Amino acid sequence: MPACAGPQDVSGTTPADRSSQAPAQEPAPARRRVRRQILFWARVSFVLVGSLPWWLPLARRYLPAAPVWLLLDWLFLPVCHRLPSRTLCLAGVAMPLCSRCAGIFAGLALGAIAQWPRLGLRAARWILAGAGLLMALDVAAQELGWHPLWHWTRIATGVLLGHLLACTLFAAIRREPSAASGR
Numbered sequence: 001m002p003a004c005a006g007p008q009d010v011s012g013t014t015p016a017d018r019s020s021q022a023p024a025q026e027p028a029p030a031r032r033r034v035r036r037q038i039l040f041w042a043r044v045s046f047v048l049v050g051s052l053p054w055w056l057p058l059a060r061r062y063l064p065a066a067p068v069w070l071l072l073d074w075l076f077l078p079v080c081h082r083l084p085s086r087t088l089c090l091a092g093v094a095m096p097l098c099s100r101c102a103g104i105f106a107g108l109a110l111g112a113i114a115q116w117p118r119l120g121l122r123a124a125r126w127i128l129a130g131a132g133l134l135m136a137l138d139v140a141a142q143e144l145g146w147h148p149l150w151h152w153t154r155i156a157t158g159v160l161l162g163h164l165l166a167c168t169l170f171a172a173i174r175r176e177p178s179a180a181s182g183r
Contacts, residue, residue: 039173043112046166050109053102057093072096088151099151100135103158110159111166121175124168131161 053076060069076082076096086098095102119127135157141147142154 035173039170042170042173043115046112047109050105050107050112050162050166053095053097053105054090057090057095061091061093086149086151086154098154100154100158103155104162104165105158106155107159107162107164108166109162111163112170114163115167115170117167119167119171121168121171124164124171128161128164128168131157131164135161 052072056069056072060066060073063069073096080097080101082094082096082098084094086100087094088099088102089095097105138153138157142149147153
């Protein structure tokens with residue numbers, strides 16, 4: 001009988017040999033599956049949260065369970081100033097956000113649904129900065145009295161910024177880890 005050097009498994013390696021080997025990486029299909037699941041649940045979350053300010057006033061008006069709707073409404077208190085002159089009413093009930101913030105939330109939902117344009121992160125950063133500048137110009141024009149409070153511009157700049165934020169986030173989630181060094 002040959003001398004035994006120690007316990008071996010079927011592959012012929014000893015526990016000492018296995019401990020010195022590098023840990024096996026997760027297979028690429030498993031990583032892609034996890035990334036797709038994260039992307040799916042992020043999209044679902046963005047659609048639900050992004051649409052909430054738009055359907056919450058309608059629910060408060062037409063459905064029972066007032067404490068539930070008030071609790072959901074209160075979740076938006078730390079997010080927005082909610083000045084009455086800058087807040088839209090739907091079915092006679094004030095939205096939980098001002099028109100600009102409601103536009104941002106709607107843009108997040110629309111960006112999660114459409115995911116267009118599919119930009120690289122570098123291009124998305126520049127376009128996102130441009131959308132932020134456009135929103136800042138609208139804020140400045142309104143505050144300086146160059147134009148009155150126009151809900152349509154507040155909503156439009158909010159939707160644009162929110163949409164591009166969502167597209168940029170989903171582009172980052174879709175990006176392969178090996179591409180992370182290229183930024």
